[in-house]
Amino acid sequence: MAKKMHDTPMLDQLESGPWPSFVTGLKRLAKDNDMMVDLMGQLEHSYKTKKGYWKGGTVGVFGYGGGIIPRFTELKDENEKPIFPDAAEFHTLRIQPPAGMHYNTDVMRKFCDIWEKHGSGLIAFHGQSGDIMFQGASTANVQPAFDELNELGFDLGGAGPAVRTSMSCVGAARCEQSCYDEARALRTVVNNFLDEMHRPALPYKFKFKFSGCPNDCVNSIQRADMAVIGTWRDNIQTDEVLAKQWFAKHGMDELVNNVISRCPTNAISLKETAKVSKGEGISSVALNDTHSVEITNHDCVRCMHCINVMTGALAPGNDKGATILMGGKRTLKIGDLMGTVIIPFMKLESDEDYEALIDLGGRAIDFFAENALEHERTGEMIERIGLVNFLEGMGIDVDPNMVSHPRTNPYVRMDGWDEEVAKIEQKKANAA
Numbered sequence: 001m002a003k004k005m006h007d008t009p010m011l012d013q014l015e016s017g018p019w020p021s022f023v024t025g026l027k028r029l030a031k032d033n034d035m036m037v038d039l040m041g042q043l044e045h046s047y048k049t050k051k052g053y054w055k056g057g058t059v060g061v062f063g064y065g066g067g068i069i070p071r072f073t074e075l076k077d078e079n080e081k082p083i084f085p086d087a088a089e090f091h092t093l094r095i096q097p098p099a100g101m102h103y104n105t106d107v108m109r110k111f112c113d114i115w116e117k118h119g120s121g122l123i124a125f126h127g128q129s130g131d132i133m134f135q136g137a138s139t140a141n142v143q144p145a146f147d148e149l150n151e152l153g154f155d156l157g158g159a160g161p162a163v164r165t166s167m168s169c170v171g172a173a174r175c176e177q178s179c180y181d182e183a184r185a186l187r188t189v190v191n192n193f194l195d196e197m198h199r200p201a202l203p204y205k206f207k208f209k210f211s212g213c214p215n216d217c218v219n220s221i222q223r224a225d226m227a228v229i230g231t232w233r234d235n236i237q238t239d240e241v242l243a244k245q246w247f248a249k250h251g252m253d254e255l256v257n258n259v260i261s262r263c264p265t266n267a268i269s270l271k272e273t274a275k276v277s278k279g280e281g282i283s284s285v286a287l288n289d290t291h292s293v294e295i296t297n298h299d300c301v302r303c304m305h306c307i308n309v310m311t312g313a314l315a316p317g318n319d320k321g322a323t324i325l326m327g328g329k330r331t332l333k334i335g336d337l338m339g340t341v342i343i344p345f346m347k348l349e350s351d352e353d354y355e356a357l358i359d360l361g362g363r364a365i366d367f368f369a370e371n372a373l374e375h376e377r378t379g380e381m382i383e384r385i386g387l388v389n390f391l392e393g394m395g396i397d398v399d400p401n402m403v404s405h406p407r408t409n410p411y412v413r414m415d416g417w418d419e420e421v422a423k424i425e426q427k428k429a430n431a432a
Contacts, residue, residue, distance in 0.1 A: 003034050003086075006041035010048065029121045035136055036120050038084035042075055045083075059091050059139055061146045065199040067094050067156030068142060089138045090120070094131035094157035095149055096190070099183035100170045101126070110152055118145035128223060129207060130167025131157040162200035163193045163365065164207045171212035171230075177307065178212035179230025179320035180348035185210050185357065192358050196365060203372040206365055213316060214302045220328065220339070225378040226364055227325040227339045228348075228357070232317035235297045236307070238285035243313035247287040255287070259306050267299035268306060285313065321347045324357075326364060326390075327379030337379040340387060342394070344401040360394075367393050 005027075015021045026043075030036035046052055059070040069092040075083045082088035097103075111132070115121055120136025127133045132154075137145055146156065157165035166189060169175070171182035189208050196202070209220030212230040220227035247255065260268045271277070271292045276284035283295040295306075295314075307314045324346060325339030343360065347353050364378070371393070372381040382390045391398060 003037055005030060005037055006044060008040055008044040011040060011044050026122075033116075033121055034086040035090070035138075036087075036122070038087035039090060039120065039136065042073060042084045042087055045075060054090070059142055061143050061156070063198075064156055066159040066162050067198065068092070069094065069159055087136075090136045091139065091142055093119075093134040093137065093142065093146060093149070094127065094129070094159050094165065095134060095154050096157045096165050097126055097130055097132050097167070099168055099186045100173050101167075102170075102173065107152070111149075114145060114148045114152070118148070126167070129158065129164040129205075130209075130218075131165045156198065158197040158200075158205070160200040161202045161204050162198075162206070163196040163202070164205050165197070166190050166208040166210070167218050168210035169212050169217040171210075175212060176311070177215065177230075177304070177316060179232055179316055180212065180322050182210040182212045182228075182230070185228060185322075185348060185354070188354050188358060189361055193361065193365065202365070202369050204375050204377055206368060206378065208361065214304045215308070221325060222328050222336065222338050223330065224328050224339065225326060225368070226361060227328055228322045229325065230316075230320065231302050231323045231345065232320045233345050234317040234319040235281065236283045236295050236300065236317055237315040238283050239313055239315070240285050243285045243287055243293070243310065246310050246313045247291075252291075255293070259309050260293075262305055264303055264305075265299045265301055267296045267301075269294050269296075283314075321345050321349075324360065327377075327382045329377040329379045332377055333375070333380050334383060337383070338404075339379070340382065340404045341399075341401045342391070342396060344399055363394050 008023075011023045011026075014023045023040075026036060026040055030040055042053060053074045054071045055074050057070040057072050059068045060066075061068065071090045071092065073082050073084065073088045073090070077083055111123060111134075112121070115123055115134050118137055118141040119134055122135045124133035124135060134145065134149075166186055168182035168186040169178075172178040172180070173183065186208075189210075190197070196206075206226070207224045208226050208228070209218050209224035210228045211218050211220045214229060214231060216227075216229055220229060256270065260270055271284075271294050272290065274286045274289050274292055276286055276292050277294050278284070281297045283297060284292055286292045307316065322345075323341060324343035326342045327337055328339035329337050346356065348357065367390070368378050368381065371385065372378070373384075376384075387402065387404075388398065391402070
């Protein structure tokens with residue numbers, strides 16, 4: 001039986017609304033856990049004073065330089081004793097999840113048993129880096145908790161200025177929109193960069209994320225320093241049987257208002273004929289005896305909206321691969337950034353393809369380590385040094401797909417272009 005609960009009127013108020021509250025979960029854990037009782041006491045105090053009272057420190061396990069997030073309380077009395085002693089240390093273990101977040105109930109029950117034994121019982125599935133967050137352990141219990149989790153087959157994730165854990169969508173295991181094997185890509189990358197993850201030695205964190213299609217279900221474009229997003233480079237596939245079934249169920253209004261009119265590039269058009277068009281770059285499918293839909297694929301920007309609405313009737317193309325983007329991040333030194341296209345299309349099928357992915361990731365990490373400032377993400381580094389310099393350092397040729405924002409001025413001065421071309425050609429000749 002845990003010790004007596006502290007008075008928490010402000011936390012209690014959070015349970016009064018119509019939606020489920022995290023406070024209810026904390027109270028349930030606090031019935032049998034003194035650490036959670038004092039955690040709620042400190043949280044209530046923070047709400048009253050509008051100030052946080054956690055500070056960092058150094059906590060780890062044998063053989064690792066990262067993976068543990070230390071938290072020590074700053075709430076102490078005049079004798080420097082913690083006011084809430086059972087939550088004076090509230091460290092978090094970051095544990096790597098299985099690729100695609102695949103668990104069975106036996107493993108999850110064992111997680112709970114281990115953390116109730118060694119920690120607070122509070123577990124988060126998952127953090128923004130993808131880790132399973134085992135939140136709330138004393139310094140003395142960190143090593144035994146990790147030992148049992150490691151015995152179960154799990155490893156520490158990344159924390160601090162290091163390569164982070166990485167995450168992938170469920171992808172090819174369950175999703176018909178998948179354009180490559182996300183789980184294999186994740187495991188291949190993580191296994192190759194374990195040293196950079198477990199022994200922090202970078203200017204700041206570096207994240208990989210893997211999404212199987214442009215729906216980007218793991219938010220890689222705005223959260224990952226290197227985002228691998230599935231795509232295709234041929235025509236959208238069509239299925240006439242499923243298209244007719246969809247149209248019979250949803251009708252013309254739904255087609256026009258929620259599919260055709262919402263195409264951002266007007267690539268989809270309605271034809272008053274059941275005859276489907278044939279030609280390079282055209283996807284066409286009959287809806288009934290009098291109407292068909294036509295997609296001009298060279299105008300398609302892979303937004304996925306039509307495929308999401310008419311799943312099965314429309315599907316990603318056959319020539320599948322991935323687009324690689326660099327520099328996505330949340331607010332830090334500068335505002336939020338989405339990733340910039342670095343590799344417009346990369347096949348991810350053969351061993352050689354995955355070796356190329358690892359090589360690209362390694363070059364990106366090395367360049368980041370050598371050129372980024374302290375506490376600077378890849379996107380901020382690229383903004384500071386310029387995309388052209390980054391591409392040159394990475395050994396990647398400039399491509400029109402790398403434009404992050406279109407020109408607002410349509411006029412381009414061409415005087416001096418011939419001289420610049422001559423200089424480049426001469427430079428290449430000298431290098432040869």
